[in-house]
Amino acid sequence: MKKVTAVFDIGKTNKKFYLFDKNFKEVHKEYISFDEIEDEDGHPTENLPALKEWLKTVFNQILKTNKYEVKAINFSTYGASFVHIDKYGNPLTPLYNYTKPLPESIVNEFFETYGPREEFLKNTGCADLSMLNSGLQLYWLKKQKPEVFKKIQYSLHLPQYLSYIFTGIPLSEYTSIGCHTALWDYGKKDYHSWVYNEGINKILPTIVSTETSINMNYNGNRIKIGVGIHDSSAALLPYVRSLKKKFVLVSTGTWSIVFNPFTEKPISDDVNDKDAINYMRINGKPVKATRMFLGNEYKVQVAKLDKQFGVEEDYHRTVKFDYDTYFEIIKDFKHCYKWESIIDEDMPEKTQISYHKYEHAYHQLMAELVLIQIKCIKEALGDDHIARIYVDGGFSNNDIYIKLLSHYFRDKKISTTDASLGSALGAAISISDNKLNSKFLKENYALKKHVPFIVSG
Known part of the structure; x- marks a missing residue:
């Protein structure tokens, strides 16, 4: 059996699955796209249940074939997207689309507390403040959906949620934190002070290097599972x-x-x-x-x-x-x-x-x-x-x-x-x-x- 590394590469439109050999040559590829569903406000969003099912189905089918021996798996996805899970590991909200508008009142309130605006944007490496800055989604949930926010055990960036589906271990890593989330203070090399002030740090899992992998027994196979990457x-x-x-x-x-x-x-x-x-x-x-x-x-x-x-x-x-x-x-x-x-x-x-x-x-x-x-x-x-x-x-x-x-x-x-x-x-x-x-x-x-x-x- 050929030894391979499996990768799920999840874009907004196409979801792709690859197998690479030891020289990083592609030996297998399949892809799918799902129709978007709507969140509670009627805004289009990723069909997270369908995505999760496809990940499991595709991977389990590959493990059953006797052509490949999967030694490792990792996940690459678009950024600015959080999955909020409860204490049982179940998503509490839809995967809010980064095109969803944030209420102007929330943005204004945020800057009144943590401004001035331009200085904040530069310190956090952002170009503007909207749902594209996924950290603001946590602020919005805390202020406008407190009953949901209270139930959040962990907020996982999308690549780390896909890894979590396979490992059950919640983690954070640098590339997802660093992509215009408004969470990271590039000068301090740490989460921005607003994250601690609002208690957001309590629902963000431990930060590990993106090169981290977890050796696991998955369906009877010893597999190295990556933490995902932006x-x-x-x-x-x-x-x-x-x-x-x-x-x-x-x-x-x-x-x-x-x-x-x-x-x-x-x-x-x-x-x-x-x-x-x-x-x-x-x-x-x-x-x-x-x-x-x-x-x-x-x-x-x-x-x-x-x-x-x-x-x-x-x-x-x-x-x-x-x-x-x-x-x-x-x-x-x-x-x-x-x-x-x-x-x-x-x-x-x-x-x-x-x-x-x-x-x-x-x-x-x-x-x-x-x-x-x-x-x-x-x-x-x-x-x-x-x-x-x-x-x-x-x-x-x-x-x-x-x-x-x-x-x-x-x-x-x-x-x-x-x-x-x-x-x-x-x-x-x-x-x-x-x-x-x-x-x-x-x-x-x-x-x-x-x-x-x-x-x-």
């Missing part, structure tokens, strides 16, 4: 473990998030900057991060261009970088696009595109988006001397995006990776004793180096 931190881990030199990771998708795991100054100086946030590495060290709504804005603007120029909706994928087109644009460069989901001081009052060719308008779009991306990267870098930038996610395959990034950061080494297994692999690596070597990204992530284009005189 997906963004999991995606960062293969880089941290396999690279010797400092780097920043630009993880692109709907959001483009720039991670600097080697920061000397985790907290941004600009208290009004809503897009500088913090995460935590598995050992509790801070990760400085900046974000922009890159994929979302790109989708909005490309749909408009498709309509304006009457092209098929996939046409943008065929447009490659063209030096002459780019040179024409930058000769008399001016900003043409008014963004819908990004705020930038350089954007005009309304979109004005004077080009007659789709290719020109598209090059202009990418040039403007990359300029904002550069600001994000520079902010994440701060004063840290880091010479390497890695790009993964959807835009790592966008020829113009990568060519322009390489051009503007001529003094840095730019590489792209295909990290479609990112968070799942990170979860497997976090509980493995195997050391990763410098060839890991090349062998597992299709690592590709990029050189800047030559500027002709």
Whole structure:
């Protein structure tokens, strides 16, 4: 039987299950998605009972096959989500969705007690205060649902709840605490004083390292069970473990998030900057991060261009970088696009595109988006001397995006990776004793180096 590590990688939409061999190669995968259910206010939320049943069913089926010997299991999930359990281990509330609005009165009351607002946000590495800052959910429950709050034995971050389903042991770990929860004071390296003042610390389980695993007899099998990991931190881990030199990771998708795991100054100086946030590495060290709504804005603007120029909706994928087109644009460069989901001081009052060719308008779009991306990267870098930038996610395959990034950061080494297994692999690596070597990204992530284009005189 092949020895494998099992990983449940739980996204908002797709729930995936992987088996990896000792070299972290995928040997099995299955996935499912559930329709959301509603909480007591009619807000959509995760179908937690269905998720729990699927986890158990899938895992038990794998144990019954005689193809694999499961040596370990771990869990990677989205963050900002709590499961509150009673003394019998049963969930007391729905898994409240981080898109659920918090009552304004609660936020105001919180800041009257624990403000000023900007200082609090910076100390806790948050960009705003809402249900996306899951610690505030505990404050909200205490103030507005005291009868429920009284019954909470433990509040578990979602990755740790999935681990709890298999172990029955309630634990906390750094990556979940550190993802914009408003619980952690990055300066003090401890829970923020409000957590102790409100007695919230009493329902938060013991903090352990994310690399912790529990050796258990599960259905007659000796299995190492991990404590779970937040997906963004999991995606960062293969880089941290396999690279010797400092780097920043630009993880692109709907959001483009720039991670600097080697920061000397985790907290941004600009208290009004809503897009500088913090995460935590598995050992509790801070990760400085900046974000922009890159994929979302790109989708909005490309749909408009498709309509304006009457092209098929996939046409943008065929447009490659063209030096002459780019040179024409930058000769008399001016900003043409008014963004819908990004705020930038350089954007005009309304979109004005004077080009007659789709290719020109598209090059202009990418040039403007990359300029904002550069600001994000520079902010994440701060004063840290880091010479390497890695790009993964959807835009790592966008020829113009990568060519322009390489051009503007001529003094840095730019590489792209295909990290479609990112968070799942990170979860497997976090509980493995195997050391990763410098060839890991090349062998597992299709690592590709990029050189800047030559500027002709």
